[in-house]
Amino acid sequence: MRTEVFYKNPDLDGRAKRLLKQIKQSVSPLIENIRIVDVFISEGIDQLTPSLSEELFSDPVAQKAFTGRCAAESDELSGWNYLVEITYRPGVTNPVAITAKNTIETALGKTISKESGAVIQTAVQYLVDSPPLDKKLQKRLKETFYNPLIQQEEFREGGVSALKKNPLPGTYPHKVAESDISVETIHLASLDRKALDKISKERLLALSTEEMESVRDYFAESGTIKARKEAGLGIDPTDVELEMIAQTWSEHCKHKIFNATIEYKDAETGTTEIIKSLFSSYIKKATKEISKKKGFLKSVFHDNSGVIDFDDENLVCFKVETHNSPSALDPYGGSITGIVGVNRDIMGTGKGARPFFNTNVLCFGEPDTPEEDIPEGLLHPKTVMKGVHHGIIDGGNQSGIPTVAGAFLFDESFTGKPLVFCGTGGIMPREINGEGTWIKHINPGDLAVMAGGRIGKDGIHGATFSSKALDDESPSSAVQIGDPITQKKMSDFLLEARDAGLYLGITDNGAGGLSSSLGEMAEYSNGVRIDLHKCLLKYKGLAPWEILVSESQERMSLAVKPEKIEAFTALAERRGVETSVVGEFTDSGFIDIRYGDKKAGLLSMDFLHRGLPEMKLKAVWSRPQAESLVIEEIDYTDMLKRLLNEPNIASKEPLVRQYDHEVGGISIVRPFTGRDSDAPSDGAVLKPVLDSNRGITVTHGICPRYGDRDSYNMALCAVDEAYRAHIASGGNPDHAAILDNFCWPDPVESEAVPDGPYKLAQLVRACKGLYKASMDYELPLISGKDSMKNDALIGGKKVSVRPTLLISLMGIIDNIEKAVTTDFRDEGDAIYIIGNTYGELGGTYFEKLYGENLGGAPFADTEKSYRLYKKLHQAISQGLVKSCHDISDGGLAVAIAESCLGGRLGADISLDTLPGSSGKMETARILFCETPSRFIAGIGRNESSEFESIMKDFPVQRIGTTTKTPSLRIKRDRSYVIDITICEISAAWKREDFE
């Protein structure tokens, strides 16, 4: 039975109006109209009558519903000549169908079981009224509606008659191809390197030859053979065991490159050093050192997110993940699973925290890239951006978690793989039932429980897939759709269960699925028995190994004491959350995997977690030549306009307004600020506890272009950017922590990667810079992630990302009433620049627009800046600073322009006495260089002298005054170099193509 629902009056359908606007641009301006029909398909549910179906699925006031007759053939909708109906492919999560099932179950007062054979599907039908389109345009039309990877289409050309000739299917295929559910064994003994490689490749294990060898040798050990014999297993490993090892040992899960031993040659200094693990030598080391001075660290590195003190009652935690590879294949599914996935990291921290904010930093190819320049097999950056943006909207908004901060970056190097950084902050009470909430327990005898969604074939090999380059054979099974509502139900339930003490150990199911969640949890108890046949499945026909590694969404793994399981299960049922006991934690020292009465695997914990052979890599650093040149005179006002309009700098407000950024009622400083709330903020300020004025700041730092010259500077500047935004917002300089997310092109030398040693040297230098900056600023690194294979190999063409380091900061602001925003406040306020201007243009946006190499990248003097920041904070907390804006992308001129826009005030500025700069420095350098550690501040007349006396030992200079006349005028040597009105600033900064 098909129930088709559409708006009675086309004017009522806002979605259709928006879509029309979009396809007029992307397909053809001649397209006249589009109507949308929502289709609800059901079969095998007797009590569901046509009238009930219409009552349930349509809004009688606004919509019309047809059942048993085709809406597209009705007079109301006739006039179309193209029909496209989209459904999800079998096995792909369809949240609408899940809700439809809920609705029917509610109405009938009974649950509809899988076994009943009932079918519930939904589809969306687009009726397009357009002049004939050629095949190419028809293809583009379809592509605006769906992604063939996860969806299927029915297409009709020629209006009603075509539909009569070839009616739409009553139901769509919904059966997923069944796998052979037997456990297979693979012969490894005595295989040579070539044969081992073949197996690794064919099974998508993504294991290197050396790794395959140590797997082979493990199974040949007499101890292994003996233990397996007793357990009734043969000498050859099972597919279940190989998959478990491959997931656990994937780059994604084990961070092999960050733990490798690296021989680092510095051609500049002629020195060579051996680095044993970048992670231990720089990241962990910095945090260890800093933790001696900072008491606020609660739990770092070992858990799903880093935990720090918030106040006497609460702790906060923060985690940022990347979801690049899936977003390249299915931008919507990739980003929504990125967001709901990192939410689960928070829900799985300690005994479980409550997510209370999201952030995202999204990196795409240049939006105006011509279609023909996009290699076949890759999506256009605008298509990727549209899908990713939509996924972030649904993931955050539907989960009720405010999206409070983030950024959009555009760079040709992101055309191959987009970078999708998804972050979430969480809050938990310090103690629950008398014990620290950040502590989890998993003891022998505890039951291993899976809660939330069911397991399907979606998301198989995600971890191993993300550990290789994107290529023509990338598995579509790695793509999934997240369902925020299923997860919201689960997270509400888990908080209830946590507070009732129904469980003591929890972790999320992300990359690697149960194989990694239970594998990690087993480290606490030193063993686990996994009963794969007890896992709840979406449909039958999953091979045991698929059950183990599937990354199907909305699932958590828990450790529940046998005496609590009844209460736990009962509460879950009342909250509509499915749970299943899938095994038991043990102290056997083994992962013991079973499928019914069959033995599916037996892996020693020691081998699985410590058997991975260490990587040995070479890195060679030679500094790229970057001669600085003298910049001739240009039209500076025009250049400022071009910079304001540059996609990276321009306003993303229309995109950001589609995120709910204040659900929870905790937002104090939002993404946009100023008189008309349309000027950029430096960061977010939140008030997580509704009855307290203590606050949180959230900021980011990222500057991949600097890495072209030296990734050491890039790292220094990324940390500085995040920290100075924290300072500019009023944050406490002594109470902040950062996360590091590295997204690199493959730095391991091979045929495909001849320049591996240089890319690895860039990684080494980034780590050195990160260490230096976090030490100087006393910013502990509490969590991080690396994604080391961000290359696309499509049809022989390789696109690699610029090495990118994202720094995300979460800090404390003692009193949110002391928060500062970026907008100038009152006419006649004094405008100060804080920090020296050195004129570096290498890797800046000015350089990008100027089109020539302009020398070295900006350098952050973190030792000096630390003292400056603490002083500035003193002035801010004394209430002397009305507005403060950090100077970053585009430099001084852009920063002042943004503060003017925010306050709808003009400014008269003189560049003659700028600290750090000299009379000889070209004007372009002064205006547009991106020297870090600088701010533009607005200070009231009466506060100026006190402000100056506090800052007297630092490079701080008054450079102008705010004016009622709404224009920004900047002069040097008595002549104006920039003269621009607020309207012109606004017009340049607000691009029309970001919607």
Added chain:
Amino acid sequence: MSKADTVKTAVITGYGINADRELERAFIIAGSDAQRIHIQDLIENPALLKNYHILAFPGGFSFGDHIGSGLVFAHLFKKHLKEELESFINDGKLIIGICNGFQVLVKMGVLPNFGEDWSPDVSLIHNNTGLFENSWLTVSFNNDSKCIWTKGLDEMDVPIRHGEGRFITSSENVLDKIEEENLVALRYLDRNPNGSVNNIAGLTDRTGRILGLMPHPEAFLCRENHPGWASGDITEGAGLKIFKNGVQYVKNSLCR
């Protein structure tokens, strides 16, 4: 009916509702004893509703709004709790529905309920922009309205956060009645974000004790919630006034 010493508020949660914490907080500051209650617990024990004077439906995405915002939640509530809700209303008690909660009230037919049979006369549909929007704007309150929640209020800045807030009626006739009987409680003042007819942002019923509105007063509990607070012109969390009105009304009319 029974009289109580304290004003008790039930804030409904579950199945994708997500603005429940701040709404609970709003009623607590306003002087009520407020609790969040999972709709499932209410369905299992409908008598619970008797213990409360105020029933609050928060914002969120109940069931993902996949099938008409609030529609599924409305079906669920109506199926299991219609009688209890009717007597709750007949007992002179208060109901407020915000955003998704407004959508639920409208789709249950509780607002405006001209036919007194809970058959829907109005609806909230996709914004005419086709987009979800989060921004602050100004609403003006209708002083001729009987709505007890908005008594004495003139204008207020509040955030909107919705993709389906476009208010429409089944007929001109219904719209005329709504206007004649002054059931419009608040309107968008200088900007209509979603294409709502007559700029309608909130609706009350004939008793004036039920209010549904798209904007989020519960997200404006302290002055720092206002995007312009740093300018110093904002003195208080104005959104609180609505909840104080409700609690005060109960104190005067239902409590000892």
